[in-house]
Amino acid sequence: MIGHFSFELPTRIEFGPGVSSTLVEVLLELGSRRPLVVTDKGVIDAGIFGRIKEHLERGGIEFCVFSSVEPNPKDRDVMNGASAAREFGADSIVAIGGGSPIDCAKGIGVIITHGGKIRDFEGRNAITKETLPMVAIPTTSGTGSEVTFSSVITDTGDRFKFSIRHPRIAARVALCDPELTVSMPPMLTAATGMDALTHAIEGYTARPSEPIADACALHAIGIIVRNLPEAVGSGSDMNARSSMLMGSILAGISFSHSDVAAVHCIAEALGGLYDAPHGMCNAVALAPVMRYNMSFCVERYARVAEAMGLRFTTDQEGAEKAVTRVEELAVEVGLPPFSSLGVREEDRERIAEFSAMNGSNASNPRPMKKEDYLALLKMMG
Numbered sequence: 001m002i003g004h005f006s007f008e009l010p011t012r013i014e015f016g017p018g019v020s021s022t023l024v025e026v027l028l029e030l031g032s033r034r035p036l037v038v039t040d041k042g043v044i045d046a047g048i049f050g051r052i053k054e055h056l057e058r059g060g061i062e063f064c065v066f067s068s069v070e071p072n073p074k075d076r077d078v079m080n081g082a083s084a085a086r087e088f089g090a091d092s093i094v095a096i097g098g099g100s101p102i103d104c105a106k107g108i109g110v111i112i113t114h115g116g117k118i119r120d121f122e123g124r125n126a127i128t129k130e131t132l133p134m135v136a137i138p139t140t141s142g143t144g145s146e147v148t149f150s151s152v153i154t155d156t157g158d159r160f161k162f163s164i165r166h167p168r169i170a171a172r173v174a175l176c177d178p179e180l181t182v183s184m185p186p187m188l189t190a191a192t193g194m195d196a197l198t199h200a201i202e203g204y205t206a207r208p209s210e211p212i213a214d215a216c217a218l219h220a221i222g223i224i225v226r227n228l229p230e231a232v233g234s235g236s237d238m239n240a241r242s243s244m245l246m247g248s249i250l251a252g253i254s255f256s257h258s259d260v261a262a263v264h265c266i267a268e269a270l271g272g273l274y275d276a277p278h279g280m281c282n283a284v285a286l287a288p289v290m291r292y293n294m295s296f297c298v299e300r301y302a303r304v305a306e307a308m309g310l311r312f313t314t315d316q317e318g319a320e321k322a323v324t325r326v327e328e329l330a331v332e333v334g335l336p337p338f339s340s341l342g343v344r345e346e347d348r349e350r351i352a353e354f355s356a357m358n359g360s361n362a363s364n365p366r367p368m369k370k371e372d373y374l375a376l377l378k379m380m381g
Helices: 019-029 041-045 048-058 075-088 099-114 186-205 211-233 238-257 262-274 278-296 298-307 315-332 345-357 370-380
Strands: 012-015 035-038 064-066 092-097 134-138 150-155 160-165 173-176
Touching: 012 019, 012 238, 019 048, 019 092, 019 134, 019 173, 035 048, 035 075, 035 099, 041 048, 041 092, 048 092, 064 075, 075 099, 075 150, 092 099, 099 134, 099 150, 099 160, 150 262, 160 262, 173 238, 186 211, 186 238, 186 262, 186 278, 186 298, 186 315, 211 238, 211 298, 211 315, 262 278, 262 345, 262 370, 278 298, 278 315, 278 370, 298 315, 345 370
Parallel strands: 012 173, 035 064, 035 092, 092 134, 134 173
Antiparallel strands: 150 160
């Protein structure tokens, strides 16, 4: 029997080549006249911001640019961005980039309307009123942050990544233009694509999963596995780029209505301690965590294998094939092993502790304590 669940998608999705050119129209629909544009150096250097800037200027929109967003956005980035928004008198936010600018923009919107420090809003129930309306324009196919109502920020004092979760922080509109993802280099395409696959697999296998999120996850898994090698090998292939962006969106919808699990717990611990790229951490941890979890979700992993187009005769065989296919895909797209992250032996205790403290730890299909994470880290090398 299907139990009780709630599904809410507060973001309107506009998808297709060239859809980012409608930004001014969307802003006017939202009643926005003075947006803060949140982005980062990579988006500017790739020429993507220049294209969006032309649309804004032609539309007569007065805007302020905050581009000092670091990878793994920091608490200081959020607070500095909020100061820029207040000084300019921003009435909205346009976030352009991957997960870092979009997550930072969500945090800025919270601070502008709530005050305080961004760590004050950790968890699921701390947002008490509306935040600044936001339009998200993704330039990668990985985080899905343009359609989620969560934001991950690094506390620089504790070197700990924490999550803010509430539908009110979601983008009002996501302009998902696959043309903007073409400039991603192969390794970034590979890492963000495997990040999206992680979102789909964890969204499907996490303990809070529900039917609509499951459907999105399984469809995303099939799309990503079929198209990621081509997107990496031939970055100008618009069919592969469009498919990967769609897979990332579906995966984002899935995990935001279910949860992530142990892969993210480890990745966020590594990101907090080492400032390591989040997508890469997820990408290299996915297969080892799947293998560690397998005995607790054989049937679900078999459905993952079906979504990948694999054939098998028993669920156990299917589960094994799903994990093996993830391992093969990581090699096929050129991802390095977990050892490439340079995890120091003396840090393993702290990584395991932070992983167990993560708000998504309870969602992992296999119950995990600090000792389990230590065993998993040892297995990963």
